[in-house]
Amino acid sequence: xxTRTTHDIPVRLAAIRRDFDRWRRTRQxxxxxxxxxxxxxxxxxGQYGLNSTAQALRLDYYSLKKHIEAARRGPPRRTTP
Numbered sequence: 203x204x205t206r207t208t209h210d211i212p213v214r215l216a217a218i219r220r221d222f223d224r225w226r227r228t229r230q231x232x233x234x235x236x237x238x239x240x241x242x243x244x245x246x247x248g249q250y251g252l253n254s255t256a257q258a259l260r261l262d263y264y265s266l267k268k269h270i271e272a273a274r275r276g277p278p279r280r281t282t283p
Contacts, residue, residue, distance in 0.1 A: 211258045215250055216241045222259050235261075244273045 211219065222239060247255040247270055257262040 210248060211224055215246055215255065215258050219259055238267045241273075244270050277280075 219237075221242065222235075225236065225239060243255060243259055243261060243266055246259070247266060250258070252267060252270065253263065255261070256266045259266075
């Protein structure tokens with residue numbers, strides 16, 4: 203089984219991976235991934251595919267899939283009283 207190296211990752215995806223790595227180094231405890239990073243991951247998955255993006259960014263496949271589905275639904279609607 204061949205392991206994927208950084209040389210196999212497209213340049214844009216590698217840049218997003220560096221953003222995630224920087225956040226992982228500086229986060230406090232087990233804090234949640236910021237929405238800005240999720241948005242980058244969702245956009246990348248649209249271009250590079252769900253599985254490739256999850257692997258490259260070291261994200262849980264199903265968590266990324268949920269964020270993609272949520273992005274497709276759009277922002278929650280507000281009802282007026």
